[in-house]
Amino acid sequence: MSIRAVADAVGVTPPSIYLHFRDKDELIFSICERHFTRLDAFIEKEGAKASDPVESLIRRGKAYIRFGIENPEQYRILFMSKGARSEENMRPEDLRQSASFDHLVQAVQRGLDAGAFRGDPILISMGLWSVVHGITSILISHPHFPWPDNEKLIDHVLRLQCKGLTAGA
Numbered sequence: 001m002s003i004r005a006v007a008d009a010v011g012v013t014p015p016s017i018y019l020h021f022r023d024k025d026e027l028i029f030s031i032c033e034r035h036f037t038r039l040d041a042f043i044e045k046e047g048a049k050a051s052d053p054v055e056s057l058i059r060r061g062k063a064y065i066r067f068g069i070e071n072p073e074q075y076r077i078l079f080m081s082k083g084a085r086s087e088e089n090m091r092p093e094d095l096r097q098s099a100s101f102d103h104l105v106q107a108v109q110r111g112l113d114a115g116a117f118r119g120d121p122i123l124i125s126m127g128l129w130s131v132v133h134g135i136t137s138i139l140i141s142h143p144h145f146p147w148p149d150n151e152k153l154i155d156h157v158l159r160l161q162c163k164g165l166t167a168g169a
Contacts, residue, residue: 035074039067040100053111054162060107061132061158068136075140079133104129117165124165131161
C-alpha cells in the first residue's frame, strides 16, 4: 500500500495525508484500529446470541472466520502482514490490551465459571484464536482448493475444538 494509492482512493493529494498522519505506519495503524473495532463488534454481536458458553464460543469463532472470508484484504492486513506494532516488542500482557482478545478471554472465563471446561483462560483463548486464524487464513489463501462445504468444515472443526475443552470438565 502506498501513500499515493491511499490518497487516490480517498480523493486527496498525497501530501495532504500527512496533515492527518505522521507517517505511513501511523496511517496503517489507524486503518487496522478501525478494522479491529469492526471485527470485535461483529464477533461480540454473534457471541451474544447464545447463552450457553460453549455455543457462544462456537458462534464467536464462526463470526471471526466469516469476517475474514468476507473481508480478505482487511484480514490479510490485520493478521497476515507485518503490522505497525512489532511482535518482537510485544509482551504477553499486551494481548489483554486488545479489546477483541480480551473479549475472547472473557467469553472463555464465562465457560470456566459455568464449569463447561477447565484450564488456563489465556491458554484456551490462544488455542481457540489459533484454530480460527488457521481456518480463516487457509480458506482465504486457497479459495479455489476443493474444500468440503465451508460451513460444515468450520462447524466440525470448532465443535471438535470445544469438545476437547469440555472433555476434562
